[in-house]
Amino acid sequence: MLAYATRKLLISIPVLFFATLVAFLLVATVDPIAEQRVFLLSQPGGAEQVARLEASLGLDKPLVERYGTWLGDLARGDMGSSTENGRAVTTLLGEAIPVTLRLVVAATVISVVFGVAVGVVSAVRKYSVFDNVSTFFAFLFFAMPVFWLGAVLKDLGIRFNDWWGRRIFFTIGEQSPRLDADFWGTWADRAGHIILPALTLILIQLAATSRFQRSAMLDVLESDYVRTARAKGVPRHRVVTRHALRNALLPVVSYTGLTFGTLIGGTVVTEVVFNWQGMGRLFLDSLLDGDVAVSQGWLLAVGVSVIAVNLLTDLVYGLLDPRVRHG
Numbered sequence: 001m002l003a004y005a006t007r008k009l010l011i012s013i014p015v016l017f018f019a020t021l022v023a024f025l026l027v028a029t030v031d032p033i034a035e036q037r038v039f040l041l042s043q044p045g046g047a048e049q050v051a052r053l054e055a056s057l058g059l060d061k062p063l064v065e066r067y068g069t070w071l072g073d074l075a076r077g078d079m080g081s082s083t084e085n086g087r088a089v090t091t092l093l094g095e096a097i098p099v100t101l102r103l104v105v106a107a108t109v110i111s112v113v114f115g116v117a118v119g120v121v122s123a124v125r126k127y128s129v130f131d132n133v134s135t136f137f138a139f140l141f142f143a144m145p146v147f148w149l150g151a152v153l154k155d156l157g158i159r160f161n162d163w164w165g166r167r168i169f170f171t172i173g174e175q176s177p178r179l180d181a182d183f184w185g186t187w188a189d190r191a192g193h194i195i196l197p198a199l200t201l202i203l204i205q206l207a208a209t210s211r212f213q214r215s216a217m218l219d220v221l222e223s224d225y226v227r228t229a230r231a232k233g234v235p236r237h238r239v240v241t242r243h244a245l246r247n248a249l250l251p252v253v254s255y256t257g258l259t260f261g262t263l264i265g266g267t268v269v270t271e272v273v274f275n276w277q278g279m280g281r282l283f284l285d286s287l288l289d290g291d292v293a294v295s296q297g298w299l300l301a302v303g304v305s306v307i308a309v310n311l312l313t314d315l316v317y318g319l320l321d322p323r324v325r326h327g
Contacts, residue, residue, distance in 0.1 A: 008314045012307055019303035020074065024067050027296045070296075079300075080293035084285075089297035092282060097301065099174050099278035100267055102190065106198045108263065111205035112256055116249070118206070119213025123221060123248075124240060131214075138207040150200040150273035157196050169196055174276045197274045201263060212255050216248040250317060257313025264302055 037050055054060045058069060073080065079089035118138075122131040141149070157169035170176075170193040179189055220226060221244055229239050264279070271280030279298065286294035 008311055012311050015307055016304065019307060020071060020300060021067070023296050023299035023303055024070055026299060027292050028063060028066070030290060030292055030295075074300075079297045082286075082294050083291050084289050084294075089293050092294060093279075093297055093301055096277065096279045096282045099276060100264075100271070100280065102174075102194060103197055103201070103267055103270070103276070103278065104263055106194055107201035107205060108256065108260075110198070111202045111209055112252070114202075115206045115209025116213050116252060118210040119215075119252075120217055120240065120245065120248070122210065122214045123217035126218065134210060138211050140207075141203045142207040142211075144204065146200060146204065146269045147273060149203065150197070150270050153196050153200055154273060171196060172275045174278065197270050197276065200270050200273075201267070205259075205263065208259070209252060209255065213248065213252050216251040217244060220244040220248045253313055253316050257310045260306055260309040264305070 036053065043049075051060070058066055061069075070080075077090065079093075081088050082092060118134050122134050125131055154171045157171045161167050161169060174193050175186070175190050176193075179186060181189065221240075226239060226244055229243050230236075234243070267278065268280035268283055270276070271278045272284060275281075279301070282294065283298045285291070286298060
């Protein structure tokens with residue numbers, strides 16, 4: 001297993017380098033001084049001012065040289081500074097990542113656990129009432145746009161609070177403003193705020209996960225070794241949990257890793273709907289403001305997280321299927 005993990009880690013190194021290149025090139029074509037350029041060129045001596053501004057930002061250098069400079073700064077932990085507020089990009093990411101991470105981890109864990117459970121029961125009880133109902137809701141939620149589902153849940157939360165006469169569901173922010181509480185009080189407040197945003201992502205991810213698990217479980221239940229176990233008189237619950245479930249989890253593990261990037265994209269919309277100050281808000285603000293350094297840092301952070309999650313997925317895949325790590 002150690003050799004398998006080392007091999008996967010080494011493969012991730014060139015992928016990480018490619019992620020830095022993509023993050024740089026996607027934003028390098030954006031002119032961070034477009035508005036200043038138009039204004040300055042309309043003034044006397046504006047061309048010289050534009051030239052000085054370009055030189056201060058390194059825009060007068062060739063693209064390859066700019067990439068090398070950016071990569072060298074990145075190796076030292078310097079991702080530049082925001083052109084809007086002058087704060088370091090690493091500081092902005094350090095504040096936004098934990099906020100988004102709470103949402104992504106909660107949504108992923110809950111959707112996988114319940115999605116696997118629903119998929120297994122649906123496969124074992126194929127064409128039953130439970131299977132038909134779960135299939136209906138799976139396709140219903142899977143077809144819903146993230147922003148629409150988030151807006152509906154937010155509206156329902158407000159209506160429920162009005163009906164109950166007190167605030168049960170928090171609909172704005174990742175925590176209460178000016179919160180003065182101890183450790184447990186702070187996390188209790190954050191847990192209250194995460195319910196509706198996480199539920200937005202959970203319902204969509206759970207729908208897809210349950211369908212993948214159902215399909216994989218049906219294939220395994222019809223395999224020869226499962227039929228042999230049943231013929232030998234092995235109890236049904238043991239056949240399902242010990243023989244079928246482990247192999248049926250493989251497609252779900254792969255799907256979860258591959259769709260992690262999609263989940264990050266979903267948090268952008270969800271954070272905007274519920275006004276969370278996480279990675280989604282940071283990315284949207286950087287796009288609207290033309291903040292190149294922040295956009296590059298965001299793209300790189302997301303790329304690294306996707307690579308890390310897929311590496312973890314490969315390791316879990318190897319644990320579940322010995323043929324993979326010995327192949």
